[in-house]
Amino acid sequence: MNNKAIPIFLITLAYFLLPFVNILFALTAIACMALPFIILRITRKKTWCRGLCPRADFFTKLRPANIGFRQPKWFNLKKIAIIMLYYFGINIFFITMSTIMVGLGRINPIDRIRLLIMFQLPWELPQLFTIAAIPAPLLHLSYRFYSLMLTSTLLGSILAVLFKPKTWCAVCPINSISEGMLSSMKRKEIITNE
Numbered sequence: 001m002n003n004k005a006i007p008i009f010l011i012t013l014a015y016f017l018l019p020f021v022n023i024l025f026a027l028t029a030i031a032c033m034a035l036p037f038i039i040l041r042i043t044r045k046k047t048w049c050r051g052l053c054p055r056a057d058f059f060t061k062l063r064p065a066n067i068g069f070r071q072p073k074w075f076n077l078k079k080i081a082i083i084m085l086y087y088f089g090i091n092i093f094f095i096t097m098s099t100i101m102v103g104l105g106r107i108n109p110i111d112r113i114r115l116l117i118m119f120q121l122p123w124e125l126p127q128l129f130t131i132a133a134i135p136a137p138l139l140h141l142s143y144r145f146y147s148l149m150l151t152s153t154l155l156g157s158i159l160a161v162l163f164k165p166k167t168w169c170a171v172c173p174i175n176s177i178s179e180g181m182l183s184s185m186k187r188k189e190i191i192t193n194e
């Protein structure tokens with residue numbers, strides 16, 4: 001697929017801008033996370049990563065700002081990919097559990113952006129269109145997904161500027177999970193063909 005013809009990086013920009021209208025738009029992150037795996041199951045290839053990913057397209061647009069440092073030896077992409085996979089898993093666990101707790105009325109929703117799970121930004125996200133009766137769990141879930149997506153996009157952007165534009169792809173949890181799914185699908189194929 002030709003990314004130059006379709007400016008899919010705009011989807012990434014839209015994702016971060018639309019929650020300024022209303023934070024509920026941040027819930028589209030769920031579709032962004034599910035789509036790569038749904039497409040992989042259908043095509044049995046990492047089709048998403050090979051031209052459909054808006055975030056990867058966004059990182060390539062940072063090329064003019066690229067410094068082009070060499071990756072230092074201690075910067076082991078395989079180890080960082082594992083760390084990012086754990087970070088992603090822990091984050092999804094926290095998001096799920098805290099949303100359940102909000103739903104049960106045990107804790108208040110966190111309607112603030114937090115980077116790396118715990119570093120809260122000191123400003124509120126402006127809301128051009130407020131919905132008075134957003135259920136608390138949905139409000140909480142929206143801010144948590146926005147925080148997750150913002151953190152990973154910022155990390156990926158820093159890597160894109162420092163090293164190569166798509167350095168993030170080597171440590172991206174979606175990539176690691178996709179690799180795991182592909183290996184498992186291939187193993188099952190081998191077993192059924194035996």
Ligand code: SF4
Nearest residue numbers: 049053056169172175
């Ligand atoms: S590895 Fe991650 S960022 Fe890179 S193309 Fe795939 S899903 Fe997108």
